[in-house]
Amino acid sequence: MHDLDQLAxxxxxxxxxxxEHRVIRACNDTFAQMFGFEKSQLLGQSFRLLYGTDQEFHQIRDIGLEPLKQDLPYSDERLMLTADGGHLWCRFRARTLTPEDPLARIVLSFTPIDNTPAGPSLTPREREVLTWLSRGRTSKEIAQLLELSPRTIEDVRARLLRKFKVKNVAVLLARLSGFGEGGTA
Structure with missing residues (x-):
């Protein structure tokens, strides 16, 4: 890489x-610091390291593949795991360098939506449900994805609302994205 390119x-x-195939081949210092790692701890590691569960890691794989296959960028918001077991709500963007095999080589960017560490801790199940809620999924759809009953998902939703002291999912997501009052994640 040219010196100025490397600097940028x-x-x-x-x-x-x-x-490359969901293994980190290069990252900048900002990425490593954002997730609480040394860069050397990330290089050569599977992105699984940044997800709470194997199930979450595997389910998220196919999200956004269609635009990438069409050589279009993909963007969403996701809750990622940090080195200390905490959570980082971030805006995720991806562009593949290989549209014929989108996961073969992808350039990713992550921007924290809210750096504030305040807020309740979440269970792995709460993280999964929150991730799917942020993608606009209903309780019934989430239940099907996670192979649980809709009632279980409703219970998790209710627990999230109590933990964050909000009245509905829209306010919860607004707060986590930094647009609601307090903007805590």
């Missing part, structure tokens, strides 16, 4: 990573 990559104001 390393000092970008967002976390950047290059993956």
């Amino acid at each position: 990559f390393e000092n970008a104001p967002m976390g950047l990573a290059l993956t």
